[in-house]
Amino acid sequence: MWTPIALSEDVAAGTAAPxxxxxxxxVLWRDGDGLLQAWEDRCPHRGMRLxxxxxxxxxxxxxxxxxxxxxxxxxxxxxxHPELKxxxxxxxxxxxxxxxxxxVWVADAADxxxxxxxxxxxxMRGLRSLAVRRPRAAVAAQTxxxxxxxxxxxxxxxxxxxxxxxxxxLHLALPQSATAEARRRTMGEATALRDALEAA
Amino acid sequence: MTAPAALVTDTAPVLRGWGLDxxxxxxxLGAALMGVGLAWLTDRxxxxxxxxxxRHGRDIVxxxxxxxxxxxxxxxxxxxxxxxxxxxxxxxxxxxxxxxxRRACLAAGRPETGSAAEAWTLLRPLEDRxxxxxxxxxxxxxxxxxxxxxxxxxxxxxxxxxxxxxHDLVPATRRFIRALRAWPGFLTMPGIAxxx
Numbered sequence: 001m002w003t004p005i006a007l008s009e010d011v012a013a014g015t016a017a018p019x020x021x022x023x024x025x026x027v028l029w030r031d032g033d034g035l036l037q038a039w040e041d042r043c044p045h046r047g048m049r050l051x052x053x054x055x056x057x058x059x060x061x062x063x064x065x066x067x068x069x070x071x072x073x074x075x076x077x078x079x080x081h082p083e084l085k086x087x088x089x090x091x092x093x094x095x096x097x098x099x100x101x102x103x104v105w106v107a108d109a110a111d112x113x114x115x116x117x118x119x120x121x122x123x124m125r126g127l128r129s130l131a132v133r134r135p136r137a138a139v140a141a142q143t144x145x146x147x148x149x150x151x152x153x154x155x156x157x158x159x160x161x162x163x164x165x166x167x168x169x170l171h172l173a174l175p176q177s178a179t180a181e182a183r184r185r186t187m188g189e190a191t192a193l194r195d196a197l198e199a200a
Numbered sequence: 201m202t203a204p205a206a207l208v209t210d211t212a213p214v215l216r217g218w219g220l221d222x223x224x225x226x227x228x229l230g231a232a233l234m235g236v237g238l239a240w241l242t243d244r245x246x247x248x249x250x251x252x253x254x255r256h257g258r259d260i261v262x263x264x265x266x267x268x269x270x271x272x273x274x275x276x277x278x279x280x281x282x283x284x285x286x287x288x289x290x291x292x293x294x295x296x297x298x299x300x301x302r303r304a305c306l307a308a309g310r311p312e313t314g315s316a317a318e319a320w321t322l323l324r325p326l327e328d329r330x331x332x333x334x335x336x337x338x339x340x341x342x343x344x345x346x347x348x349x350x351x352x353x354x355x356x357x358x359x360x361x362x363x364x365x366x367h368d369l370v371p372a373t374r375r376f377i378r379a380l381r382a383w384p385g386f387l388t389m390p391g392i393a394x395x396x
Binding site: 006007010012015017018019020051052063127128129130131133163167169183184187191 | 328332367369372375
């Protein structure tokens with residue numbers, strides 16, 4: 001099942017960003033052309049978080065020993081052994097990832113069915129992701145967000161995922177045509193929603 | 201883009217600081233980004249008492265006061281601009297409290313359970329402010345140019361994982377960290393890499 005996990009615009013080209021889904025650590029990264037990847041946030045060499053790394057020439061590079069991984073998740077260079085033809089078995093562990101409606105959606109390899117059908121195809125733009133110090137189930141119950149992890153409310157798309165057992169994240173997107181005033185208002189409402197959820 | 205190298209002369213201000221202290225780092229970072237020459241002496245006392253800047257024969261204590269003094273010598277007037285809505289003062293409080301919590305965590309040898317909750321309390325207003333600023337088209341607390349408020353808040357933002365507040369929960373803060381890291385002259389400290 002696909003889960004919204006971040007705003008598309010929060011993963012800039014040429015950067016890596018951390019995310020967690022139910023405690024599973026994920027690195028989201030884009031190459032210089034904007035192609036998005038989602039992998040387990042763990043270097044196969046020494047277990048370092050790849051989200052601490054950096055993107056160079058289309059490869060995600062581990063900060064620890066500089067192992068470089070290309071978009072296919074294969075390790076292509078081990079700096080300590082520059083002449084080595086790196087075996088194809090050395091690779092990061094990818095998740096399925098898509099971008100839709102201004103959000104990044106991920107699914108693990110065994111559970112990647114069709115992307116959810118949203119109410120319409122209005123071009124959307126992410127507004128804000130914000131953490132809620134409440135378990136996902138509690139937030140879902142209070143907001144009416146279903147198992148799919150999203151709801152369409154008052155012209156805004158609200159995504160939800162559980163980062164860990166105690167913390168959730170809301171992801172908001174508005175139509176690209178939304179005015180600056182509408183975006184500011186929705187942002188204020190989102191902050192108020194978060195505070196209300198935590199106070200409940 | 202690289203920053204002009206700051207000239208360290210015999211009359212340059214002297215920082216008495218400690219390499220692993222986030223407040224001493226704030227001063228070094230501020231001087232580097234402002235383009236102000238700074239000599240520095242290792243002084244372990246700064247770990248607890250905070251850094252001291254010796255400038256024109258006078259000792260200046262308190263990170264905010266030190267940065268204010270350095271900003272007088274900065275080439276770009278943006279550094280001396282006070283951030284709107286009292287954010288310089290708020291950032292100073294965040295920085296000081298964070299530093300105290302971090303010292304306690306590091307001294308304990310492992311993160312204390314309660315520190316994450318207090319880190320949330322400290323950094324949430326920062327995250328909210330930075331999200332609003334981003335929506336308004338500004339990368340920093342006061343606008344498009346970093347100022348003292350940003351320097352004061354930066355170590356708390358960048359080292360929040362020391363208090364078990366992971367960066368995946370604070371995307372606006374992450375964006376802020378990236379923006380300051382990309383500023384010409386950026387310096388590192390243990391736990392804050394520079395690779396952009």
